[in-house]
Amino acid sequence: MSISARYYDGLVATSHQVNLFYERLGTTGALVLREPQSNAELTRWPAQTLQVIPGRSGELRLGAVGLPDGARVVVSGETDIARIRATLPMLEERQRRESGRQVRLAALSTLALAAVILAYAFGVPLLASRIVAIxxxxxxxxxxxxxxxxxxxxxxxxxxxxxxxxxxxxxxxxxxxxxxxxxxxxxxxxxxxxxxxxxxxxxxxxxxxxxxxxxxxxxxxxxxxxxxxxxxxxxxxxxxxxxxxxxxxxxxxxxxxxxxxxxxxxxxxxxxxxxxxxxxxxxxxxxxxxxxxxxxxxxxxxxxxxxxxxxxxxxxxxxxxxxxxxxxxxxxxxxxxxxxxxxxxxxxxxxxxxxxxxxxxxxxxxxxxxxxxxxxxx
Incomplete structure (x- = not known):
């Protein structure tokens, strides 16, 4: 059973209406994007490359590693979003890992900024007399x-x-x-x-x-x-x-x-x-x-x-x-x-x-x- 979505290829601003299918391939699978009228396959994204992209409330935006930055699939409606999450449970785990990575990055950035400020306020003046000597x-x-x-x-x-x-x-x-x-x-x-x-x-x-x-x-x-x-x-x-x-x-x-x-x-x-x-x-x-x-x-x-x-x-x-x-x-x-x-x-x-x-x-x-x-x- 397909799910209706909007598809952006990351190359042009125009979106395409597509139907989403999930094909299982052994222990993994792929998200297949098909044209609604002809049912022709437009592209497929391997499940292991899928990731959630931050978006507006009431939408689920999916991207894939290795594609242009603007490439995404947008799913609307609580029922369809729930079906996507149920079919692709790995998305939740990846989203948690990404959130944790962002928190760690923000903490490290804050510490780095604090270190630069401390070095500027205290370290450089202490080094100034030694620098002058040379x-x-x-x-x-x-x-x-x-x-x-x-x-x-x-x-x-x-x-x-x-x-x-x-x-x-x-x-x-x-x-x-x-x-x-x-x-x-x-x-x-x-x-x-x-x-x-x-x-x-x-x-x-x-x-x-x-x-x-x-x-x-x-x-x-x-x-x-x-x-x-x-x-x-x-x-x-x-x-x-x-x-x-x-x-x-x-x-x-x-x-x-x-x-x-x-x-x-x-x-x-x-x-x-x-x-x-x-x-x-x-x-x-x-x-x-x-x-x-x-x-x-x-x-x-x-x-x-x-x-x-x-x-x-x-x-x-x-x-x-x-x-x-x-x-x-x-x-x-x-x-x-x-x-x-x-x-x-x-x-x-x-x-x-x-x-x-x-x-x-x-x-x-x-x-x-x-x-x-x-x-x-x-």
Missing amino acids: VPPGWEEGIGATVAGQVEASIGGDAGLPLCDPNPQSPANRAIARFADRVIAEVGSPFTLDVRVVRSDVPNAFALPGGRIYFFSALLNAARTPDEFAGVLAHEIGHVAHRHGMEQLISTAGTGALIGFILGDMTGISVAAGLGSTIIDARFSREAEREADRFAATVAQRLDFDPAALARLIGRVGQDNDFSRALALLSTHPLTDDRRLALEDLGRERPSGLEPAFTNAEWNAIRDMCKPETLKAK
Whole structure:
């Protein structure tokens, strides 16, 4: 006795009305599809290849392994569906196995996604310092140049970077370059420093991979002594010397950085793209900040400035409040008071008779470099 059904061959969208027959062949059988008028056989599907395809309520959809994805037979009506299931009991078992497989696949996919998230959130930052150690300095300089282009575009736009003093041979720029060269030369860093003082209302300073440092005029104007300026600049040079900027980029870029490193694409495209506008506000880890603070204190052992002045300047432009103290255990940035106390301890043993970081004339030139020309002339 046949069962009426709709047949889709998977090649065209048109359906064909067919009659279904089941032929037993020894221990197995086949589902035979015949044309209703002529009773001609259109195709037959071996029973061992049959499977249930998810469909609408009140329908039973059958497919077969090895056929086009759209090939199916659709049976409607509770009576005919019950007859199919009674004739082909193996369909129930296969459907249960498929449901179990889908559940296992979903669970494995969820676990895999969780593993990727954990690796991205915790694994990559832990690996970043090790990756940095094997990144060639030339690659880091290339990445730094890419990020610098994005940073300068975000700061200056079409007008270009608003430097306080574009003349590299001015007394102020020469004094800053002399200080930076003396500091970096003592640590054997492969990078040549390029310190740029930029007009900005934001009190900030930051270092990029490869040696570029930006010092914003609002922070310079907030400095009351050459010690405060020298402390911040030495701190930023510490970030360059310890390659914290590259470490931060790798940690932020995550798996993209790892892939770029494996493929040899560390020239700035895979790691730095899109990060220039965010690195200005990026904060290094507590350990990186402490390391840069210790670097500044070490510089103060060679040049005559108080490393604790760094924390005093930061304290004036970003004073700790009750909210920041409450979140101190969760914050990646050390509290200013903690930094000040640590820097005071580090600077307590400074020897006497050291050469000043800047002469009075140099400090006056640096302090005035971001003032309007009319005020400089006076």
